[in-house]
Amino acid sequence: MESFELVLVLLAGVILASLAEQLIRHVSLPLVQITVGLLAALLIPRVANVRIDSELFLVLFIAPLLFNEARESSKHELWTNLPSILSLAIGLVGITVLIVGFVLTMLVPSIPLAAAFACAAALGPTDAAAVSALGSTVNLTKRQKVLLLGESLINDASGVVCFQFAIAAAVTGTFSLVNAGMRFAVLFFGGIAFGMAAGFVAFLGVTLLRRRGFENNVVHVLYEVFTPFLVFLLAEELHVSGILAVVAAGLVMARHTPRLTTTAQAKHNLLSNGFWEIIVYVINGVIFVLLGMQLPQALSPTLTGGSGLLHFMGITLAVTLLVMLARFVWVLAMELIHRNPETGLRGIAHMAPTIKEALVTTIAGPKGAVTLSIIFTIPLTVEDGSAFPERGFIILVTAGVILCTLISADVLLTRLSPSQETGVSEEVIRRFEVMVLKNTIAELESKIAQGTHPEYEPATRAVLGGYRARLIKTQLEIAEYSDAMTMLIRNTLMVQRQRSDELEKEILSHVSGKAAAPYYALLKNIRGSVGYYNKGTHVGLRGGGLSMRLRMLYAALNPHKVSDEKLELMYYQTCLFALELERVAIAYLEGVMAHGSEDVVKAARILIDEHRSIEETLQKRVGYTGEQPGADAGKLFDAKQCVLSEQYRLSHEYLAMITAGALSVELEKIGELQAAGSIGEDVAQVLRQNVYVLQMNAGFE
Template sequence: MEVFQLILCIIGVVVFSSFVSRFIPKVSTPLVQIAMGAIITQVPGFPNASLNPELFMVLFIAPLLYLEAHEIDKSELLKSLKLSLSLAIGLAIATMVAVGVVVHAVWPSVTLAAALALGAALGPTDAVAVSSLGKEASLSLRQLGVLKGESLFNDASGIVGFQFAIAAAITGEFAIGRAAGEFALSFIGGAVYGLVIALLANWLFETVRSLGWETTTTRILMELFLPFMLYLTAEELHVSGILAVVASGLFVRFDRTGIGPNVARTNIVSSSVWGVLSFSLNGAVFILLGMQLPKAMSASWDDPGVSNVRLSIVILLVSLVVVTMRFLWVAGMLRLARDVNTGKRRKMTPARWRSAAVMTFGGAKGTITLSLMFTIPFTVTWG
């Protein structure tokens, strides 16, 4: 009963936050939701929130990533695929290693595996945040396309890297060769599995529609069922559930086919349902974060065994490493990229340096990073 009450309370706060945001348009809705989450924990009798990490990944990550992959502009994604993959995989791995090495060097009691997990969690960017920034910062279509593509793929690379680092931190064992092999198998296997399921889903939905069996209710229920089923079955097969969800979201196209008033009405209702679900899940993540913040911060800040000065320095240092790594990577990428018309590399002009700065701060962190932070264990089995 307490869990049900918690769910109702969180949904109520998500709804209330949407009204509050209308009166303070200069403050982003996620920040409002974080603040409200921190406030409601002070209300007497408010139920405590604790989520199983696996449940959190299935409940929040799977549907959000599926929707993000499905709605991305495929033509823009193809145009900027190389640049997006460079940021999503190359920069994500470089950030994970850089943050891990720096944190472990500055604070040796934090194991290298745990520090790498922190770096992996700080890698993913958020497509929703990128879209919001694009409206306010006047990002070009090219920049927006690169950042959205990056946010889609680095969710997968960051989460897989995070899972391996956490496993190493908990077990105390990390074999590079074995980890690399498992990483590749997980990546490729997850992508192939997601593609196969997407093709089967396309065939099934289109067949049901052609036979006249499709109804709005069954179609939407099947759509909502797909990402959860994909993630769970992929994990059972020991391949990446995240990659499976992303690959399937990219190739599912049944809602783009068919004509007629019934199909159009079903597509409109489906879009509305997904919009509500996306806003609710995103809002729930930020409210849960706000609920956890006071306890999470006080656990370290009030601990006499932890130096608050060192803690503050490490936070600033990690932020600096993440921003600097991103700026240098983007600048190098712009310098090496060849002009579409001439095929030659272009020099870095003030305008191109400015573009590098915009793309550096345009890669905002969001739901995925926060969700990963929730799954980091506070202690391991041996204390």
Template sequence: MDTFTLILCVLAAVVLSSFLSRFLPKISTPLVQIALGVLATYLPFFPDTELDPELFMVLFIAPLLYLEAHEIDKSALFKSLKISLSLAIGLAIATMVAVGFTVHTFWPAIPLAAAFALGAALGPTDAVAVSSLGKEAALTQRQLSVLKGESLFNDASGIVGFQFSILAAVTGVFSFGEAAGEFVVSFIGGTLFGLAVGLVVNWLFETIRSLGWETTTTRILMELFLPFLLYLAAEDIAHVSGILAVVACGLLIRFDHTGIGPNVARTNIVSSSVWAVLSFSLNGAVFILLGMLLPDAMSRSWEDPGVSNPMLISVILLVALVVIAMRFLWVAAVLRVTKDQRTGRRRRMTPERWRSAAVMTFGGPKGTITLSLMLTIPFFTAADDLFPMRDELIFIASGVIIVTLLLANFLLPLIAPNRGTDDSHEITEITIDVLRRTVEELTQRITPENRRAVLMVIDSYTKRITRLKQRIGGVDPHGFEQLQIDALYWEKDFIKERLAALRAQPSPDDHERDLGIEACERMLDQIMD
């Protein structure tokens, strides 16, 4: 019963946060949700919360990363893939090393291996927080693509580095070769596993659709189960990175962009609505839980008389400074060595490019992955001794999470103010006009021979125009959805009239008449399903 009560309370807090965010426009929704989570821990009817990191990964992170990978702009991602992978792997490893040596030097009571574990946990950025940054600040499409790409791939490097650091701290033994090999197997194996599953799923869904077996219920249920089953299969059966498998599969999935017809369109509408509700609920629940876990995670160290509170605050600020400085220097170096796509030459660091480096620095806050990893630190070592400074490490990680989220919320809008003067709006409008003219030209070239093929091409262009309009706010999603529903009703009325005419009028060819009636009845079944 306590679990059910907790679920209801978390969902209620998510709903409340959506209302509060309207009245607090300067504070990002994740921070509002974290604050609600902290307040919830002091309410008497809120049950105690204990996070199972493995359950957290499969229940929250897997579906959110799948959806993020599926909806990301693929062309923009691949254009910035080198930079994203550099941040996801190179910067994550560099951060682990820098934080490890800094913490161990400043506070020798923390073993070097444990300090490396802290640095590894602080490597991954929070994909959920990154996805909301574009609403708070004027980030360019390239900056968003780099940040989202990094958040999709850096979990694996952080998790593998953390696991080997903890293993070294617990056993006192560390093998660099074994750690490197494990990372390569986990990274490449997870990617290949996700791609293979993506190919199979595309074929399966398209085959089911071609056979006429697809219904709205089965399609949505199968799609919702996919990221959960994929993550569990990758981790427990293939023993590779479940996170990367989910991301790779999400990037490859395309079955919802194929096929035409009212049934497919209606199913896509319902699927989008279901995923939108699920995404907002899971996003909110992640930060509500983060807020609920922070007080307990930090109070044990803060209230420990044997630990200096000024020392804790100093280490938090020092680690946050190291993480931010490492990220800024790494991003600036990558921008400096990256060649221009048009000229093929490296560009000098202008003030605008330094500002871009600062934007991508503060646009990578830490979050739930970091805290969930830190909470998996064991209580005892292999020698049955208490794990050294466990509570203090969790306290430091929690403090850095808060610092980076606050900087992303308040400093990022100052560096990249959202004034609504982005040229991408005008570029998008020009693109829409070109696509619309293309549709008009295609419509004029329809013949009985090419009608089906041309209509499929026109349908794809129409979907592109709709997505672009939604991006610039040119389409009211509720109005558009209502129009599509009205169109289904119009189609239903037309088919009913056609069916009545076929039944009322005698035909010289009874077989053709029966086929027409059967086709109309099937179409009505699909619409009414």
């Protein structure tokens, strides 16, 4: 029951921290979560003494976090920066252990050297996820992001291994450098080898299940979540690094920019993304709430060695500065000799920017979940049964360093490297969505221009109409275009409506109200197929006066049979009608561009391009040769009847395939923008999920 109560307190703390973050905009989420944990410990004293088994902590929290980070990482970027990543993940951890260990023993003589090394080893790993969770926006370069991610994936293992050696020496009083080196090699390379093999087997298992038609997405997602726990536990049983095994398995199963082929895959991606997002958020939240619950112990004289709060705070601050100084010097040296692949220059050629980037990379590597989990594994006693020296004090110093590095990242990063954006707002998402839609439309239009598959052109033009409608709707939601475009669209529809009233009289003068009914439905469908939506599809053929409208209603309720040949003629005439409406719209917008303000001209330029594309689509649809709408248009129809029938057949036959292909193109354009650094992973994720929803709604199997 106590465990269940603890779970409820932790989840409640995560929820309250999420709500508090919305009210405290300038404080990072991890710090809010730590504060909530501190308050929980003060209000509910028994939770302050909670202890979680260290091995359970690693497998329950760290394994899924690292697996998901590795799964979503870019293997190409990690491989390109591998020397720098290994330098940080192994070399820097080793230097930190030596420097911090010796200095800590000098500052607190009651801490044996081996125990001091253990504390320093726990402070080696960084928590790049903590930076991503910061409420303040930070502008990191592409290299900095890759280095921080790669470092956090590997230095967890090196920190754990160094910690285990130091603890063994502290408990037994003996240490062998040769044995430690051999053990490190087995743990390091053995963990990677086992993880790669396990990841391949897991990936192969999913592939075989899908090939056999097993498409239960809930089971597939649970399989993903189950994988890191199983890999970690099996690796530990084989006495290799479970952390590195999880990372290696995640890299083998890493995602690629997806190409949609089935609805099941879209559903799986949506479900998987949402499930992992919740898991990662909860795990990170629980870890920092737990950290906050440990802080009240700093006030206990028994844990601080009776030295007082000020002494404890001084030691914590000194260790924090030492860790960050060692990291800064190492990163600066690494960046000074690093050669920029684009310019060919080393960092030493431009000292000031290099020093600033090194400082940002230093501060952007705070300590977090892994450090906390490692330090909790300090045993209570040594080999002779006596208490482990200064165990409580070491744990509290480590917790204090975590807190200091998080505060430093929250306060300093936004000043050293402020982001140009205020966050991933809906406005930002819409702007990038416009870029993706324009690129997708350009790609589809290029396929039409190539003419390699003319049978696909009718369906492609129909799909283009839907993309143009999405583009206009998205642009209307952007503040920069919204007012001007709303005004222009309203006025353009008004101009089209006036012209349609003039043309309507001629058409209705030759047909009865009952015979005219199909014209109304045809025009609405035609305008909808080329990109109009909502009120735009209802422009034209309104039915004249009340008498005509009543006859139209009667005709709609009591439809009469129309021959296929007659229906094709009506479709042809209605397309000509729609073409004339596009001409008047273009003429109106051209006039606006000649006399409008800057904002209006910019919006008009966007709209006129869309109307010209619609005009071209309609002309291709009916094989237009210059005829005008009206009764006389039927004279030219006989030569075009086969064109219309064939166009309709091809459009219907290939529509599903072209729509699915267009969605795949859209995903490719998102991936291209992300690879070029134009958009971040968070924006790309939102845009991809929008495409997944569209693909699911289309329902292609």
